[in-house]
Amino acid sequence: MGKLEPSQSEALSLRELVEHLRCRAENLELLDRLVSSFKQEVEHHHQVADSLKHGLQLVQQIVEEREAFFNLSLDMLCIATTSGQFHKVNHAFEQALGYAPGELLTYKFFDLVHPDDLERTQQEVNKLSEGIDTVSFDNRYQHKNGEYRWLNWTTPAPIPGSSFLYAVARDITLQRQRDAHTLFLASHDALTGLANRWRFNEELEASFARLKRHTDKTFALLLLDLDKFKPVNDHYGHQAGDLVLKAISQRLNATKRETDVLCRLGGDEFALLAPGADATDADLIAQRMRKEIQRPVDIGDADVTLDVSIGIALASENFSDAGAFLKVADEAMYTAKRNKGNCAH
Numbered sequence: 340m341g342k343l344e345p346s347q348s349e350a351l352s353l354r355e356l357v358e359h360l361r362c363r364a365e366n367l368e369l370l371d372r373l374v375s376s377f378k379q380e381v382e383h384h385h386q387v388a389d390s391l392k393h394g395l396q397l398v399q400q401i402v403e404e405r406e407a408f409f410n411l412s413l414d415m416l417c418i419a420t421t422s423g424q425f426h427k428v429n430h431a432f433e434q435a436l437g438y439a440p441g442e443l444l445t446y447k448f449f450d451l452v453h454p455d456d457l458e459r460t461q462q463e464v465n466k467l468s469e470g471i472d473t474v475s476f477d478n479r480y481q482h483k484n485g486e487y488r489w490l491n492w493t494t495p496a497p498i499p500g501s502s503f504l505y506a507v508a509r510d511i512t513l514q515r516q517r518d519a520h521t522l523f524l525a526s527h528d529a530l531t532g533l534a535n536r537w538r539f540n541e542e543l544e545a546s547f548a549r550l551k552r553h554t555d556k557t558f559a560l561l562l563l564d565l566d567k568f569k570p571v572n573d574h575y576g577h578q579a580g581d582l583v584l585k586a587i588s589q590r591l592n593a594t595k596r597e598t599d600v601l602c603r604l605g606g607d608e609f610a611l612l613a614p615g616a617d618a619t620d621a622d623l624i625a626q627r628m629r630k631e632i633q634r635p636v637d638i639g640d641a642d643v644t645l646d647v648s649i650g651i652a653l654a655s656e657n658f659s660d661a662g663a664f665l666k667v668a669d670e671a672m673y674t675a676k677r678n679k680g681n682c683a684h
């Protein structure tokens with residue numbers, strides 16, 4: 340091989356240089372593309388990071404709001420596991436039941452339900468696993484001091500897959516007491532405190548309904564009407580008459596059995612519903628009541644002695660309804676009245 344001429348070697352190194360430069364340009368282009376792709380990726384990561392940060396802030400905000408609502412709510416709120424263990428309760432819940440913060444978390448929901456309300460409460464809660472969306476029910480729930488409060492519960496079914504139950508409760512003890520008081524006023528006679536005519540009708544209807552279902556659930560009805568009560572008012576005044584009515588009511592109330600229902604129908608008329616009493620029992624009851632009424636009543640200035648006419652009717656499924664039965668008792672009472680105070684069946 341001969342040595343290259345200078346012009347030949349120059350041309351070669353120029354080609355190499357051009358090739359070298361072309362390679363570098365390509366590399367630079369590649370690098371450029373890489374850099375811009377990295378830039379895009381970094382940009383994307385920034386965006387993801389930003390949206391994650393935003394999401395996290397939202398979650399944080401929701402958690403804080405939930406906590407605030409949970410603790411500031413005046414309603415009693417609780418979260419329990421589906422097995423009934425308290426998981427979280429709010430201040431209102433603890434306060435209403437007299438427990439210190441966190442103290443209730445050692446209890447199960449059913450630990451504090453009144454024994455008489457347990458079965459019904461269990462039935463209500465069971466409905467949630469039987470496809471019912473939300474249950475609402477009342478029960479008596481134990482306060483730390485041992486007394487029971489009436490609570491109204493609203494519990495939606497747990498979210499599928501969740502092992503928690505959410506419940507809202509309201510203390511309705513006062514409302515219940517008011518309702519009971521209103522019912523008492525509506526069903527009792529203001530002067531004597533005995534059940535009134537409205538309650539008597541309710542009891543009579545209920546006794547008849549029981550008799551229709553179970554023919555052995557017979558009962559007796561005694562209708563009492565004081566004899567010559569009007570002259571007491573006329574001689575001694577209306578207030579003295581009231582005293583007599585009250586005294587007689589107390590005596591009759593003291594002689595009756597716990598299951599008997601004694602009512603003042605109005606004026607000087609009384610009624611006694613005696614479940615399970617037959618003719619002999621009814622006679623004995625009537626005699627006992629009459630004896631109590633015949634005892635003198637001290638009205639301050641004088642002693643008042645009264646008598647009573649009593650009509651007795653014995654219920655049987657042969658009566659078409661309570662009205663027909665009451666009519667028979669009424670007629671018996673008027674017969675007694677005509678016979679001057681004897682009892683009549």
Ligand SMILES: Nc1nc2c(ncn2[C@@H]2O[C@H](COP(=O)(O)OP(=O)(O)OP(=O)(O)O)[C@@H](O)[C@H]2O)c(=O)[nH]1
Nearest residue numbers: 564565566567568569570572577580581605606607
């Ligand atoms: N003091 C008082 N009197 C009442 C009350 N409600 C009704 N009376 C009176 O009770 C009397 C009842 O009337 P009657 O049953 O006809 O009087 P009575 O003298 O017992 O008549 P007999 O049953 O036929 O013997 C009336 O004078 C009513 O004004 C009340 O709340 N207080």
